[in-house]
Amino acid sequence: MFVPCDRGGGSASSDFKGFTLLMPAVSVGNVGQLAIDLVISTLDMTKVGYFYTDCLVPMVGNNPYATAEENSMELSINAEVYSLPLKKLVVLQIRSPFIKNKYRPFCQTLLSWVKSSKCARVVLLSSSHAYQRDDEQLLGTPLRYLLTPDLEKAVGGLMQELNWKEMEKVAAYPGINDTEKVLHIPGGGITKLLFTESCSKGIQMAVLLKFCSEGDNIPDAFALINYLNEWLQLIKSESNNSTDTSSQWKIPSSWRLLFGSGLPPALF
Numbered sequence: 704m705f706v707p708c709d710r711g712g713g714s715a716s717s718d719f720k721g722f723t724l725l726m727p728a729v730s731v732g733n734v735g736q737l738a739i740d741l742v743i744s745t746l747d748m749t750k751v752g753y754f755y756t757d758c759l760v761p762m763v764g765n766n767p768y769a770t771a772e773e774n775s776m777e778l779s780i781n782a783e784v785y786s787l788p789l790k791k792l793v794v795l796q797i798r799s800p801f802i803k804n805k806y807r808p809f810c811q812t813l814l815s816w817v818k819s820s821k822c823a824r825v826v827l828l829s830s831s832h833a834y835q836r837d838d839e840q841l842l843g844t845p846l847r848y849l850l851t852p853d854l855e856k857a858v859g860g861l862m863q864e865l866n867w868k869e870m871e872k873v874a875a876y877p878g879i880n881d882t883e884k885v886l887h888i889p890g891g892g893i894t895k896l897l898f899t900e901s902c903s904k905g906i907q908m909a910v911l912l913k914f915c916s917e918g919d920n921i922p923d924a925f926a927l928i929n930y931l932n933e934w935l936q937l938i939k940s941e942s943n944n945s946t947d948t949s950s951q952w953k954i955p956s957s958w959r960l961l962f963g964s965g966l967p968p969a970l971f
Contacts, residue, residue, distance in 0.1 A: 705784060705816055707752040719786070719793045720821035723935070726795040728829035728897070731890035732915045737924035738931070739796050744768050744955040745938060746792070748785035749841035754795055756782060756812060758805035762798060767957035769880075771860050790937065793899035802892070814904055824854060824907035824934070827897060828885065828927055833914040837873050845870055845914040846930045849886075849898055854907035858934075865933055872910065888912070923962070928952060 725742065727735030742748070759781045769775035773782035781799040786792070801809065817825055831843065840847075847870040850859060860867075888895045892908060901908035911931055915923040932938060938951050 704812065705752055705820065706755050707751060717916040718820060720791045722786075722791045722820075722821050722896075723929075724793050724817060724822045724825045725826065727797055728827055728892040728894045729797055729800050730892040730894060730912075731832050732830050732912055732917050732920035732923055734830035734915055734920050734923045734927055735832050736797060737920060738828050738928040739794060740767065740955050740958070741924060741952045742929050742937065743794055743796065745951070745953040746787050746790070748787045748792075748794060750783055751786045751793075752784045752812075753780055753847045754782035754784060756809060758802055758809035758812070760799040761772075764798075765957075770793070770956070783825055791823075791857060793820075795923065806893050806896055810893060810900050811928065813897070814900060814906060816906075817906060824909065825901065826931070827908060827910045829894040829895060829910055829912040830890050830915050830920075830923065830927075831887070831894075831912055833887050833916050835889040836878075836914055837871070839871050840873075840914065846926065847871075847912050847913075849878075849910040850909065851898070851906065851908045853905055854909055858909070859908065861934070870910070912937045919962075923952050923956075925952065 726740065727733075730751070733851065740769045762781045764779050766774055766777040766779055770775070779798070782795065782797050785794040785796065787794075831847075835852075846868070848862060848867050849868045870886070870888070873887045874881040875883040875885045880890075886895060891912065892910065898908060898910050909929060913923050913927045913930070940951070
């Protein structure tokens with residue numbers, strides 16, 4: 704459940720009526736989480752609370768978006784909520800993996816909060832294993848989207864104008880029965896479950912994902928957040944004839960340790 708911060712600086716309640724909830728799936732390459740980091744850091748979003756749950760591995764650390772020594776010692780935990788009322792945007796950042804068999808309870812708790820907080824829609828940033836694509840998915844862009852029926856009515860036409868490619872369904876039994884198609888998102892974590900639950904509960908949800916592999920996934924995060932920005936226009940491109948806003952996203956200070964500390968000079 705959502706627990707608001709005691710200190711001020713944002714919405715002190717769980718009422719985010721008309722807001723867009725932006726969140727990541729804990730998926731291959733942590734691409735969604737990295738993309739959310741860029742949003743929070745660039746828009747200088749205010750932490751308004753945290754999401755209390757027993758479904759995630761507990762963790763605590765320093766402020767990942769520290770800009771000075773004064774705020775570097777603030778603590779952060781596994782699921783925190785940030786808000787930007789000016790853009791009607793609320794962000795849930797997830798920083799640790801799920802505990803085994805806790806996917807479904809988390810989805811139920813999350814969607815219950817979405818309804819009670821009156822969020823207008825949910826946008827889930829995710830990723831999927833590039834090596835498990837079928838022949839059709841190998842063609843064109845590695846970026847895909849999914850819309851629940853309720854959101855399809857509202858923005859389906861816009862997605863067509865943007866020339867976005869919907870996530871293809873794949874054969875349920877390849878080589879045996881190619882007519883029966885199912886949604887398959889390998890490496891996507893809670894993506895498929897959360898999407899199907901949102902469909903059944905009538906919640907407006909969009910899934911934006913990128914096919915990728917484990918490694919240095921910073922370029923994947925930039926590609927995914929630029930993809931999102933084409934739709935939501937979180938930041939404006941400095942160039943009138945370009946949609947690439949990669950240079951305008953602010954990399955958080957915590958990314959300096961993304962691959963650990965450097966090699967000690969004593970080794971050489």
